[in-house]
Amino acid sequence: MGLELFNTLILCLLVVVAVLSLWVRDLVVSAVVFAIYSFLMCLLWAEMGAVDVAFTEATVGAGVSTVVLIATVFNLKRKAKD
């Protein structure tokens, strides 16, 4: 089952990326890791046949929200305190 393997791989990567986005101190890196998370979600939606949702995830999640997060970090201290 190639598809099962693909899904399992993406789900494992999702957990790793989710933990990583909270782990890193640098907020810009955190925002980029969030974009990777959105992109993996987009792959999952597309693979499950929900193409409309995948499209929204790709544009809003991986695209604009990353830009907005980075634009916000630009006005903050870049390193998180804890």
Place this chain on the structure above:
Amino acid sequence: MKKAAFILVLCIGLLLAWAAKDFPSWGDPQSPASSSPVASHFIANTGVDTEVPNMVTAVLADYRGFDTMFETVVVFIAGLAVFSILRGGPKNRTRDREFVVDFEPDLIVTNTVRLIVPVIQIFALYVLAHGHVSPGGGFQGGVAMGASFILIALSWDLKTALARFPIERCFTVAALGIVIYAGIGLLSLFLGGEFLDYAHLAKIFPVSPEMARYHAMLGVEIGVGFTVTAIMFALYASLSTDGRMRDGL
């Protein structure tokens, strides 16, 4: 404290993972979502009622059009709130940015963007116009269109982008989108139907009631696209400059 929070999060995560096995498996025809009469009604009747091939768009813009209208209003209010909160803050905030903005736009970047932006905008219009035939629609097309303006702001500077799409015009266009959406709804109300009952538009346009719903969906998606485009850019312009609309990223 941190350890206690970690243990709590771990416990709840394990609990959720354990509860997830009670969900119906993916694509299960016996699952409540698949076996409900509403789902089979939409699958059987969307093509007959509206002649729209993409059922997702038909449900989004027609069957539950009221919900989508207020989703658009939510996007508008979110943009307005971010703008007014950041604009109304204290004027002499201490500003110690860690980044130094290089004000000279890069030659390679700007020329690449010059080539890319028209392609993005045409693709956005295609996604918007084909929302009821293929995946896509007002939200996705609007975001792609807004992203093209953000790209201009990123590669030149915010001033160049605001010269093409001033912030006042952003909110005018956003409000116009909602007016288009609600206007189509009100028009069908005045023609004897219910609010957002597009089939009654066939009384003034030379099309069948099914095609009236088809075209009204396109009109509604255009309204959504207007609002989302403008608000995405206004959001970026507000957030990247802390509400001052100059010296952005």
